[in-house]
């Protein structure tokens with residue numbers, strides 16, 4: 001048993017989709033969430049910059065004495081170096097392995113689509129993981145640079161038409177390839193899963209990478225005897241690196257619950 005908090009970070013608030021699943025499956029866990037809202041987007045950065053940002057994110061969460069870290073960011077998860085991870089003194093999960101395993105288990109025809117940020121697609125991390133699981137998989141990856149800004153804007157303005165147009169552009173190659181499973185490789189994308197399904201049809205299974213990471217974290221914490229012995233529902237602690245006043249509205253959008261407060265931090 002370990003009653004310290006689980007740390008979760010993302011480049012912005014999309015990682016709250018992972019927190020949402022973590023709260024559903026482990027309501028007694030304390031959660032510390034960091035959204036690096038000052039430096040979003042990460043998805044257009046090069047690998048060296050992503051390493052520096054990830055170091056900052058890890059350092060902040062470790063300063064809050066967390067027992068486990070979930071990288072709720074597809075971009076960081078796919079670009080992080082093994083040696084950087086091995087220097088982190090607590091267990092860590094990213095989204096790639098859990099989402100790839102869920103996709104592999106779900107696909108019947110072996111054609112798997114991946115949508116993610118440009119940096120995540122360039123890394124080829126999903127392709128490599130899926131091919132490790134089964135070399136016969138055909139993987140169709142599409143970078144979607146317009147989606148994160150539109151999904152963030154959707155919390156406060158009507159961008160429905162622009163979103164549908166962007167999704168049509170990005171999903172056409174997935175549909176044409178005949179994929180039966182699609183990995184939502186960025187933690188923002190579950191927010192538009194209904195729009196995605198209405199384009200691809202309900203027969204295409206959508207894999208929510210942040211939720212899969214939350215479930216993998218639960219399984220690993222259970223195996224390592226790190227689950228909390230607490231009995232009450234815990235209120236998460238939220239930290240952002242800019243615009244804490246915009247947190248409540250945006251958080252409700254991603255989390256499905258209203259929390260009015262996030263602290264501003266410099267990392």
Ligand code: DGL
Pocket residue numbers: 010011012014015040041042043044072073074075076117120148185186187188
């Ligand atoms: N939430 C981030 C991810 O999962 C995407 C946003 C960004 O580009 O920073 O990759």
